[in-house]
Amino acid sequence: MANIMYWEAIQRAHDEEMARDPLVICMGEDIGVAGGTYKATKGLYEKYGPLRVMDTPISEGGFTGLGIGASFLGVRPIIEIMSVNFAWLAMDQMFNSAAKVRYMSGGQLTAPCVFRSAGGAAHQLGAQHSARMEKVFMGIAGLRVVTPSNPKQAYGLLKSAIRCDDPVFINEHELMYNMKGEVPDGEYFHPLEGSDVARAGTDVTLFGYNISVHWCLKAAEILDKQYGISAEVVDLYSLSPLDREGIKKSVSKTHRAVIAEEDEAPVGVGSEVIAIINEECFFELDAAPVRVHSALVPQPYNHTLEKAAIPDHEDVVKAVLKLFGKA
Amino acid sequence: MKIEDKKRVLREMVLHRRFEERCYQAYIERKIGGFLHLYPGQEACCNGVMEAARPGHDYVITGYRDHVHAIKCGADPKEVMAELYGKETGSSKGRGGSMHIFDADKRFMGGYALVGGPFPLAAGIAKAIQLKGGDEIAICFLGDAANNQGVFHETLNMAALWKLPVLFVCENNLYGIGTSIERSTAVVHQHKRVAAYNIPADECDGQDIEVVYEHARKAVDHVRSGNGPFFLELMTYRYRGHSMSDSRGYRSREEEELWKQRDPIFILRDRLIKEGALTMDEFEALEKETDAYIENEVIKFSEESPEPRVEDLEKYVFADRETQLPWLTGKAA
Incomplete structure (x- = not known):
């Protein structure tokens, strides 16, 4: 390696x-x-x-x-x-x-x-x-x-x-x-379909892709250490097609879902994942799934405004705590 | 052109004309759906250029007015008509329709329905030829209106920059949908527009096949000899409207009649008669024979062919799954 x-x-x-x-x-x-x-x-x-x-x-x-x-x-x-x-x-x-x-x-x-x-x-x-x-x-x-x-x-x-x-x-x-x-040192072909469990957990699934996987991993760490919540992180490296089976499997285990995306919410990865949850495993849910996403604005130049527009791991933590009635 | 070649091409052009007219009829009868863009009036363009090129060897790409280009490259008229009927036996298995005829075996790389879309695709085909080292050329047939798209200029720039073996044929029929070239384009003569890219260009009458052939021969030779792209403008006219819903209210019947006096088929017919190689009776017999072929074989085949199966709706969206499994699952051997 x-x-x-x-x-x-x-x-x-x-x-x-x-x-x-x-x-x-x-x-x-x-x-x-x-x-x-x-x-x-x-x-x-x-x-x-x-x-x-x-x-x-x-x-x-x-x-x-x-x-x-x-x-x-x-x-x-x-x-x-x-x-x-x-x-x-x-x-x-x-x-x-x-x-x-x-x-x-x-x-x-x-x-x-x-x-x-x-x-x-x-x-x-x-x-x-x-x-x-x-x-x-x-x-x-x-x-x-x-x-x-x-x-x-x-x-x-x-x-x-x-x-x-x-x-x-x-x-x-x-x-x-x-x-x-x-x-890997040797030749390696990553599957173009499917998803990866980046961190195993039992209480809630955090769905991320690309950079938001890292927010989810960081949030999972905080949730575990500070709040005793075991979060599973699923890396949706394939956005088309989305991994219906992988989404169903994890939500059927944790019964709760948060989808973190750097994109704006409308017509996005979060809406699509929630639609799949509805279609595949609605009755497994203990709470309504939540989206963490950026604000629906053209990206501002100003540093403070830009930071406010884009979510991060803290927003993921907040969303999970809300889901558990802890915030 | 040799007499025997002219006689053969006349036969082909009559087929092209009668095929298109039969499409019109089938459309009225609602056998053909969607849009239908017909070629009558422009036959000398495609035929003249392809007589100078090598059909089935050179790669051809065009826009949505594509039936005749496909047939000229060697596509079976039965399969082209079956495609218009939306049948499984159609050249694109009923998935493409009139605007998307393909015959990859005959190197007809398709009809595309975004005006100007084929420009960079043609240059890409030429790039592939350049990489592989073959003696083929890419030929891109499009109308004058396509030259007002940005990709026209982007493509000319790249084709010249990389000396790609691509021949751009502009069939200037004076109208972009229902707007005349004078009302849409600052420069009517399209070959003047490519001078800025250092691409050699030529313009000629697109109604007389022998004129087209002579100009196309020089153009094809230039490209095939490794000199890079060439732009050939052919002045022509489409008799019918842009598509079927077009009643041609934007131009006069007098203008149309004027062009019909320079009909590409009649020009060739009359010349052959004058040269003693054809009689009017023979020509009329040829028309009848062609109609009989279209009715008894082309239409019959299309009528009798099966519809695609609904179970196959999603077939051809992606490559056959079985062949792609190593990359889809990551389990490469």
């Missing part, structure tokens, strides 16, 4: 897959000569050259569509969209071309491409550089959506996404690229 950073894990997955298959390429803004805004493609340009490590113009719709078109002929492009906010410009191609081509061609064409993008709010980047958009991607038929919460997942999910014949959107996080964690 190597203890490496999230960006290093992503870089390693690129490197291994590009060394194995000459049709694996990567493309995006500043990913080549500059080495990538988050270093996720560092050193690849020198190793694989400009034909396979493509510095693109700032044309998200254009280069995303170009990658998708190449994938129709068996090329496996890893398309980096520097910030998820810019993905709005690429969504026509992602949704109308990549996600639908297999269906509307009756299975003749497929778009085996990977879209990677930094989602999440960082520090005072303002309304147009701080969006969380996973909710938009997870509602699209034909598109898989995964979101790694640690370096092992970042490595293994990318490896699997490259090999998978379906288009996969990988939602990363600006604040997590320097996070360290253990990654």
